[in-house]
Amino acid sequence: MKKICILDYGSGNVRSVFNIVSLIEKQVVISNEPKDIIDATHLILPGVGAFGSSMKKIQKNIPLELLKTAVFNQKKPFLGICVGMQVLADTGHEFGIHKGLGWIPGVVKVLSVDSLPLPHVGWNNIEVVKESVLTKHLPQNSDFYFVHSFCFEPKNEEVVVAHTNYGTDFCSILQKDNIYGVQFHPEKSQQTGKILLENFLRI
C-alpha cells in the first residue's frame, strides 16, 4: 500500500497538490510529523515563494535529519515542486545568497531572459533530454504550467531530464537517483501533470 506524505512547511499550494494526488492514491497526508515521514512510501515537497523564506520555513518546520534518512538511506522517492525543487541546490541567489539543502549540486539563479517579462508565467513545453521514469507516457513536447523567476543551474548536466526555453534554456525536470524535481506545477497542468505524478507515484 502506498502512503504519500506532502510536506507542510507553510507553502501556498499544498491543497492543490493534495487534491490531485488524492485522485491517484488513497492514503495521502499533508504533514511534517516524524511519524508520517517514517510511514510514507513517497515524499513530496511543494513550494511557492522565495528561496530564502522557503528554506527558513523548511528548517523550522520539517524534521530534516529524519527526512534525510528517508531519502538517502531508505531511498524513498522524493519529488520537489517549483521552489521545492530549487531548495535542493547548494545555494539560492534570490534576495541575497541563501544556503539550500545541497542534495543536488547546483545554484539557483534568476532566469536570464533579456526583454521577456518575469516571472515566467504560463504554459510552456518541456524537451526531454534524458530518459526518466517521470516522463513516461508523456507526449513529445508536453506543456506544463510554470510560475517562476528563478531556475536551477545544476553543476552536473547528467541530472537534467528535461529543459524548457524561455529566453534561455533552463532545467525544468531533474533527477538524481531517487530524488526528483520539477520547476513547473504538475498540480496545475491538467492531464500532463497527472501523468507525471502517476509516474512518480508508481515508482
Add this chain to the structure above:
Amino acid sequence: MKKKRLIPVLLLRNGWLVQSKGFSEYQNLGNPITAVKRLSQWASDELIYLDISTDENYDMRREDLHNPNRHTIFEILDDVSKRTFMPITIGGKIRTLKDIEDRLSRGADKISINTKPLEDKKFITQAAKQFGSQCVVVSIDVKKIDDSYIVMKNSGSEITKYGAKEWAKIAEECGAGEILLNSVDRDGKKNGYEIPLLQEVSQAVKIPVIACGGAGEWFDFAEAFDESAVDAVAAANVFHHIDQSVYLAKKYLYDNNYKVRPPNLLGIDETL
C-alpha cells in the same frame, strides 16, 4: 516556447453562472460547477471567475444561505479546486488584503481587482508585495467616449479620469502581473474584439494582456493575436453556448499555426 492562452470567463451573479450583455443585461446559464467540468474536459488553459453580484443581491443571498442551489464564491472555489487542475483567477468584491488571502487559501492562483485600485492604486503594490506579482491581475473595463478609451469603474457604470493606456501603465508600475482588458462596448455583442484598444494597451506594457469582450467566432481570437501583442484571449458567452467550444477554438488556432497548446478532449470520467 511559451503558449498563447484561451481563457473562459465565468460570470457569477448571486452564485449563478450568467451571460452578460453590455454589463447591464443578464441571462441565467445555470450551475457554475457543472460548467467547470465541461471547460476542463475541453482543456481550457485557465479559468477566470468574476463575481458580478451587486451589493444588494449579495445581502439577499446571505439570507438564503441555506438554499443549496446558491453558491458563495468560497464554496465554488472549494468545489472547483477539487475538480479541475488548472490556474484559476477570481475577481469581484475584493477590497482588502484579507479578501485576497481568503481566495488564495481556498485554491485560487490569482486574483483580479478592478475598482479598488482605481480608488487606491497602492493596493496593487501591497497585494504584489504580499502575494507576488504573478497572482495580481488588474482588470480594466474600458468604454470608448469621444474617440478615447476611458477606464470605467463599478462594473462599467462610472467614468474615471484615466485613459486605458495610462491606467495600464500605472498598474504595471505598481506591480500588477497581468492586465485583463475588457471592452464594455463589445460585451456580449459577438462582433469581435476592440482591436485598436488591444493594440494600444498591449504595446504600452510589458506584462501580459488578456483580451476580453466581443469574441463571437474562432476567427476573432486569431485576429486578436494577429493584430495585437496580447498574451491571451478570454471570452464568456461564446465558450458557454457551443458544445466543445474551447476544444474547437483551440483546434482552429492550432491548425492555423498559432502557438497554443494542442487541442485535447478528455474523457467523460476524467475531470482534469
